[in-house]
Amino acid sequence: MPPDPVRRDAQVEAALRAAVVADVAWRAGDRPQVHGVLPLVGPDGPVLALPYAQAGVARSLAAAPEVLVCLSEPTGAGAAWAPMSVRARPRLEEDPEGDVFAATLLEQELLRWPPSRLLADSVLLRREHWWWLPRLLVHLEVVGTEPLAARTRPDEHLLVVGGADGTRARVVRDLPRVGPPPGPGAAGGDPALLLGQEVSWPDLERWGRWTWRGRWDGSALQVEQAPETTGLPPVPGLLARWRGHRALERACRAGLAGAGGPARVTGP
Template identity: 70%
Template sequence: MPPDAVRRHPDVEAALRAAVVADVAWTVEGRPRLHGVLPLVGPDGPVLALPFSELATARSLAAAGRALVCLSEPEGVGRSWRPLAVRARTRLHEDPDGDVFTAILLEQELLRWPPSRLLADSVLLRREHWWWLPRLLVHLEVLEERPLAAREGPDDHLLVVAGDGAGDGAGDWPEAAVTGPTGAVRGAAPAPGPAVLLGQELSWPDLERWGRWSWQGRWDGEALQVEQAPESTGLPPVPGLLSRWRRHRALERSCRAGLAAARREAAGVTGP
């Protein structure tokens, strides 16, 4: 879709550029899904550049066709940042060679996401970690922004509710709000529906550790009726040398496997 075919939202794009992390929410079979992302802005507008290790997530987002991008984490952000939730339509462009990502979005990612610098901050690193450059580009056509409070500490949580609508009704759009330490909603409470309550904490300024945990259940309009609780909460411990190596190797294997699967599908090959 050419850039002039979509209405641009400069204030929203500025807030996304100034963010460090965001949460993207969408609905699958009436249940909310949540994923942590680094929001980028390209020539055509906002975009999520997911590695091929997240092939299933990118395709699920594209299949949903609509998503809610939530900016609620204020730490480390730029001057143009502000808390908000953005309704957007999704469109997936697979970039298996990484040409589009490297030419247009890589520098923006390196400036804002230190873990990526360990993989792609030089020509030599990019050759060694070639599997990090192919990306799944989920383009976001911004439709409207909605109010959202900022998280004020690790005891605040992001509540995302799928809603009970159907078809093209309100239930297709997740709703979000931030809750305080007591569980009280800041601002307007979402309507009842299947819900996820997300907690997260990041290590600053290296961003090496990103702890995310959630409770799943049903929001009744005032409280979450928990059906599934997390096994642990809080920031993961500082990894040792062996843990870092294993994590690196696992990421490589996952990226290469996703890329190989996408290439087999593109070539019409079925099976492993």
């Protein structure tokens, strides 16, 4: 007998389509992880289409029993957007030629993510930047949703806690009371991270993200690792843009090579 069809949630899918950026949280080992994503909705439901430069992230995500897609960033979001946490079961599909992505998801990405337009907004650009189209598609089977506040102020952060009962997320205003790392023999609390971010609108060229990592005891984050910088990165100059482009190309090619994907030669 064929498998039962996956239950679709129209409200969740509408909110994901309306979002510009989201955060996906999951637990790897005994630590919570978080990664910035563009949530898409394909023919089979919600999906994250990560380039091969992020192959490690995609495979770590897919190995988790559940992930939490957090919609808390309202910048540029459409009318159907709503703040929420979407709990889902991930499934990885590798698309090393980029055929599935180009046919079903590329147009959606181009409409919502201006940086991708510089790489794939025409047939000529797609031919030149062929390494941008291959994707690791993390399909999401929605299990349920949980309430989550929107981040509307610079002093609001996303707290992600990886406890024994799964990954949880909430938005906290200003930094919570931050204490020192627990001493020898102290219980310490659950592994946690605190995420801050800022995006440049409307070009979305810059996406600043910074995290504090430590343990959450229910009222304080006991910091073990603090960010070196916070806030929006400076506007890159011409040389910095060129270097960033070449670094992205090398990372995508390396990820494809590691997966046994195509190796093409374009240009010098």
